[in-house]
Amino acid sequence: MQVTVSVNGEERAREIEPRLLLVHFLRDVLGLTGTHWGCDTSNCGTCVVLMDGRPVKSCTVLAASAAGHEITTVEGLERDGVLDPVQQGFHEEHGLQCGFCTPGMMLTARALLDENPNPSEAEIREAISGQICRCTGYATIVRSIRWAAEHPAAAGAAAETAGEAAP
Amino acid sequence: MQVPPQFEYERATSIEQALELLARLGPEARLLAGGHSLLPMMKLRLAAPEHLIDIDPLADELGYVREQDGELRIGAMTRHRELLDSELLRRRAAIFADAERVIADPVVRNRGTIGGALCQADPAEDLSAVCAAVGARVVIRGRDGERVVVMPEFHRGPYETAVGEAEMVTEVRIPLSPGFGSAYEKVERRVGDWAVAAAGASVRMDDGEIARAGIALAAVGAGVTSAEAEAALAGRRPSEEAFAEAARLAVEHCSPVDDQRGSAEYKRHVAGELTRRALRRATARALREEG
Numbered sequence A: 001m002q003v004t005v006s007v008n009g010e011e012r013a014r015e016i017e018p019r020l021l022l023v024h025f026l027r028d029v030l031g032l033t034g035t036h037w038g039c040d041t042s043n044c045g046t047c048v049v050l051m052d053g054r055p056v057k058s059c060t061v062l063a064a065s066a067a068g069h070e071i072t073t074v075e076g077l078e079r080d081g082v083l084d085p086v087q088q089g090f091h092e093e094h095g096l097q098c099g100f101c102t103p104g105m106m107l108t109a110r111a112l113l114d115e116n117p118n119p120s121e122a123e124i125r126e127a128i129s130g131q132i133c134r135c136t137g138y139a140t141i142v143r144s145i146r147w148a149a150e151h152p153a154a155a156g157a158a159a160e161t162a163g164e165a166a167p
Numbered sequence B: 001m002q003v004p005p006q007f008e009y010e011r012a013t014s015i016e017q018a019l020e021l022l023a024r025l026g027p028e029a030r031l032l033a034g035g036h037s038l039l040p041m042m043k044l045r046l047a048a049p050e051h052l053i054d055i056d057p058l059a060d061e062l063g064y065v066r067e068q069d070g071e072l073r074i075g076a077m078t079r080h081r082e083l084l085d086s087e088l089l090r091r092r093a094a095i096f097a098d099a100e101r102v103i104a105d106p107v108v109r110n111r112g113t114i115g116g117a118l119c120q121a122d123p124a125e126d127l128s129a130v131c132a133a134v135g136a137r138v139v140i141r142g143r144d145g146e147r148v149v150v151m152p153e154f155h156r157g158p159y160e161t162a163v164g165e166a167e168m169v170t171e172v173r174i175p176l177s178p179g180f181g182s183a184y185e186k187v188e189r190r191v192g193d194w195a196v197a198a199a200g201a202s203v204r205m206d207d208g209e210i211a212r213a214g215i216a217l218a219a220v221g222a223g224v225t226s227a228e229a230e231a232a233l234a235g236r237r238p239s240e241e242a243f244a245e246a247a248r249l250a251v252e253h254c255s256p257v258d259d260q261r262g263s264a265e266y267k268r269h270v271a272g273e274l275t276r277r278a279l280r281r282a283t284a285r286a287l288r289e290e291g
């Protein structure tokens, strides 16, 4: 069947099998391997992408069902070479070790901050509670998201400073 | 790698079209709502429908919570997330927020729908118990019109409902009355897991007495409601003794099994304790006028 899905702001039309899951559409058909794929059973959350701004487990969504929705993957977080504050937060606060859970964690963080720009630690922990990290013990992930909340225009501000510095 | 078996894919953009497709494609066709029960079952080959009718495009039309004619009305495609966030539900039937906080995890809640949850009729499904406890009625639509059935009639047993082959659920209705209060209590092994046992309760208070009670259990066997436990409370003043008796009657009618979530004996104990807690909290809320 023919499907057209908007991924990171770009319309992508492809011929697919109806049973193709969104995670495989993104990784294997579009080559966007930033979306990871783990448990296959909607438990681990490494496959999380945003669907109309809300996190969903892409191993449990048909690519066909994504038609007409706006999908954002981790590749869509960076804008014009500028990192999203969430990405910068994970960098500043060491929010990852092996990086397997990271794309899903960052997208959930982005969705959380879009709705609640100043979340408490408890709200952050609740938001990521459907996603498993086997490395960090979550503490640095929580700190990374707090960092992003405290620096909402982090990347933009950095770019501005750079602009000022170069007369 | 787990992938669903092959199927033909259809997309319904209206209720009428979904019903037409169901009628035309016959018993091998299934509706796909949030897909968070059906797709996992298909991956495990526990289900292998020849046709899937995707009703994702009905999410707007059938995604609502509103108050109308003395009832709460919830569209079948309302997602767990919307049920949790609804101010109206929080005010009028707090049992929904109690349950939704502990159904799956926030990401799963962004997809799963109340219609899918009720139609899945998994004995551990929390919303079936919630709806049974508040005396909800389910609107089932076919091409010839609608029928409205009460939960004990809707929920026929594990994975079995009153929804016919060419029918679908469109709405859930919850009767409202003054002096109404409701609550849900669940024990789970870890965040996002299905219940070890859970209990939902509602009461309608009238002049200091319980005029009507609703009690429903989840994850402890097929029959979700206990008419005897409910009847035992009618006309009584709320008290620890009354709650304990109702809880005893409710667990008498359940049939938990030993599994990795616990022994049958443990689940029975938990179900009784949770019934008492839910009744206590529902009554406190009723006296504060949830309804």
Ligand SMILES: Cc1cc2nc3c(=O)[nH]c(=O)nc-3n(C[C@H](O)[C@H](O)[C@H](O)COP(=O)(O)OP(=O)(O)OC[C@H]3O[C@@H](n4cnc5c(N)ncnc54)[C@H](O)[C@@H]3O)c2cc1C
Residues within 6 Å of the ligand: A041, A042, A043, B030, B031, B032, B033, B034, B035, B036, B037, B038, B039, B040, B076, B077, B102, B103, B104, B105, B108, B111, B112, B113, B114, B115, B116, B117, B118, B119, B120, B124, B125, B126, B127, B163, B167, B168, B169, B170, B192, B193, B194, B195
């Ligand atoms: C990891 C995980 C954890 C979970 N934990 C819990 C939990 O703790 N508690 C809990 O209660 N649930 C839990 N669930 C289940 C979750 O709530 C599902 O979303 C829900 O059971 C099904 O809703 P759905 O919209 O995804 O239905 P689908 O999977 O799309 O459909 C389920 C069934 O209902 C039928 N159907 C769907 N909509 C209609 C309709 N309108 N009319 C007629 N038939 C219809 C479908 O044909 C299918 O047979 C969990 C799920 C996952 C993946």
Ligand code: FES
Residues within 6 Å of the ligand: A036, A037, A038, A039, A040, A041, A042, A043, A044, A045, A046, A047, A048, A057, A058, A059, A060
């Ligand atoms: S791969 Fe989707 S939740 Fe684990």
Ligand code: FES
Residues within 6 Å of the ligand: A095, A096, A097, A098, A099, A100, A101, A102, A132, A133, A134, A135, A136
């Ligand atoms: S960083 Fe390794 S799983 Fe999270």
